[in-house]
Amino acid sequence: MKPRQTRQLGAVYDVVHAAHDHPTAEEVHARVRRRMPRVSLGTVYRNLQKLATQQRLRVVHLADRTARYDGMLQEHDHFVCERCGEVTDLVRKRSAPPDCATLDRAGYGIRAHALTFYGTCPGCGKAMTHRRAPSRTRRA
Amino acid sequence: MKPRQTRQLGAVYDVVHAAHDHPTAEEVHARVRRRMPRVSLGTVYRNLQKLATQQRLRVVHLADRTARYDGMLQEHDHFVCERCGEVTDLVRKRSAPPDCATLDRAGYGIRAHALTFYGTCPGCGKAMTHRRAPSRTRRA
DNA sequence: CTTTCTGCAAACTCTTTGCACTCGT
């Protein structure tokens, strides 16, 4: 099970990392096709999944059921414009997450925000026997 | 277009508001069926959509492409356990969002968190004064 | 050469929709 460096994989990686607009899989496919017209959508999906597993890109589920792909790997948040549909990266200053007041001052009209944490709940954390308490919590 | 109070609509509403586990549409369907075996999944979807439009419930897109339905209407956040899959509501204190340190103290092991804002971007805010539904912008 | 990856198309999952009929009002 030795991974191979294929042209398709490289192209998908390049497209996602060159993009700043959080493209969907179909958008990535279209862009890859500009240079490599025969790539299939299935291959693009397989490579996106592989890169996500390797932490070489991020999958974001924002407002609908369509996954979007993000080459920015550092911790950051998102702004979704409900009017034009654009997704903006909000780079997070150390231990100072973006807040409504700051964004408002920058010209954004915030209607709502959703904060979701991922990890292990108290019950599952207790059940972990062969591990010490999870002290390696990633912070803002 | 005068809305009607049907048995199915009421049942869907009741199920979502009685649930605390953020059920998917199929789960809502199964629960409604326990009392009303002939309701169709399509009707459940239609009523969930209607209730969401009326702001009588909330649709949340957490980790995958399956929508989950939440009867809790006040501003709050979510914790998704990556081990057992459970989704917990985190009630938000006035303009003091839950932070990693607090959750850690409560026994949660935070691996990552995602913060997403919804509203109008500076460009759109300038351009218009009235709100519009998010457009399905197709971009290549 | 061997094994992974690709292209294609079909399958799958989640959600929406057209149609004839039902049931609130």
Add this chain to the structure above:
DNA sequence: ACGAGTGCAAAGAGTTTGCAGAAAG
């Protein structure tokens, strides 16, 4: 009775997968 709502089934949209052949190592 009128028309919004329902059940059913089929269509859509997004994503995954099986397979034969291509190509990376």
